[in-house]
Amino acid sequence: MNPIHDDELVDLVGRALRTVDPVPEHVLDGAMAAWTWRTIDAELAQIVFDSAAELTGVRSEVMERQLTFQVGGIEIEVMVVDGSRLVGQLVPAMATTITQANEERTISTRSDHLGRFSFDELLPHPVRLTVHRPHDGRPPIHTVWMVF
Amino acid sequence: MEAQELLRRVVDGDQGAWDEVVRQFGGLVWSVARSFRLSSAATDDVVQTVWLRLAEHCGKIRQPERLASWLATTTRNEALRVIRGQSRLSPSAMEDDTVEPTASSIEDLVTDDDTLRAVLIAFAKLSPDDQALLRLLCAVPPLDYESIAEVLGRPIGSIGPTRARCLDRLRRLLPAGLNPKEELT
Numbered sequence: 001m002n003p004i005h006d007d008e009l010v011d012l013v014g015r016a017l018r019t020v021d022p023v024p025e026h027v028l029d030g031a032m033a034a035w036t037w038r039t040i041d042a043e044l045a046q047i048v049f050d051s052a053a054e055l056t057g058v059r060s061e062v063m064e065r066q067l068t069f070q071v072g073g074i075e076i077e078v079m080v081v082d083g084s085r086l087v088g089q090l091v092p093a094m095a096t097t098i099t100q101a102n103e104e105r106t107i108s109t110r111s112d113h114l115g116r117f118s119f120d121e122l123l124p125h126p127v128r129l130t131v132h133r134p135h136d137g138r139p140p141i142h143t144v145w146m147v148f
Numbered sequence: 149m150e151a152q153e154l155l156r157r158v159v160d161g162d163q164g165a166w167d168e169v170v171r172q173f174g175g176l177v178w179s180v181a182r183s184f185r186l187s188s189a190a191t192d193d194v195v196q197t198v199w200l201r202l203a204e205h206c207g208k209i210r211q212p213e214r215l216a217s218w219l220a221t222t223t224r225n226e227a228l229r230v231i232r233g234q235s236r237l238s239p240s241a242m243e244d245d246t247v248e249p250t251a252s253s254i255e256d257l258v259t260d261d262d263t264l265r266a267v268l269i270a271f272a273k274l275s276p277d278d279q280a281l282l283r284l285l286c287a288v289p290p291l292d293y294e295s296i297a298e299v300l301g302r303p304i305g306s307i308g309p310t311r312a313r314c315l316d317r318l319r320r321l322l323p324a325g326l327n328p329k330e331e332l333t
């Protein structure tokens with residue numbers, strides 16, 4: 001009997017896994033639908049801090065997830081409270097409309113003169129925040145899509 | 149069609165090109181996400197986040213020929229976020245309801261191919277690390293060792309030797325006399 005060669009074995013495992021664990025149809029459908037959300041020209045705020053990505057350092061009793069997004073000198077700081085609410089702050093402070101969207105729904109709130117804002121609801125994932133800037137005629141800032 | 153040309157068409161607004169990107173790379177993103185053993189809901193969230201990220205990012209990818217690698221890295225990063233972030237609040241993000249092949253579930257397998265069945269039974273007996281490596285090695289289109297090393301957080305030089313040892317362990321778990329050439333032709 002000939003032993004199965006490495007490449008042949010990898011090929012077999014691949015075929016076996018694709019048989020028992022194929023990409024589900026709803027996942028492919030979701031991926032195709034994601035195209036409608038492409039934002040070619042918008043300003044995209046990237047994650048510059050994520051408490052979940054910090055493996056070292058002091059982990060306090062407070063387990064709330066904290067994230068900071070940044071683009072063009074503007075920071076959007078958010079914290080997930082009780083796993084179900086979102087509070088945040090714009091730096092520098094800006095009183096404006098902020099929306100939270102997933103692929104089904106969009107909810108909106110206002111930031112105050114100190115840039116503070118909150119959402120009483122955290123929409124099912126993935127979600128993104130949008131900071132609207134109609135007052136200075138600039139395009140809105142989107143955060144990248146997130147699983148909070 | 150090359151990834152480069154596909155991405156150019158996507159940026160130009162061609163939904164058909166986007167669908168083709170999903171068809172070509174959907175299995176790869178799935179393989180990487182599944183290697184993290186998240187719950188099926190969390191796996192879906194991670195995969196969908198990756199595609200949304202690509203949709204908003206596709207005009208800015210500087211090396212379109214590295215799309216496979218970009219997708220693998222993004223999937224890894226988002227999976228780790230979910231593991232490190234959510235699991236501290238609720239363990240539900242971790243594997244609970246996944247259809248990870250186990251010895252018992254393979255009995256119900258939808259395959260009458262005895263070779264594939266034997267391979268799956270052997271696969272289920274491997275350690276989680278070996279299973280993760282194999283999932284990455286089998287991704288279609290294939291991932292280079294650099295991307296696999298990044299996903300696993302291991303040095304690139306270790307992938308080849310680890311692959312060989314992992315396949316040896318799998319081979320020892322296979323029934324004697326398994327001859328894929330006979331079964332699969």
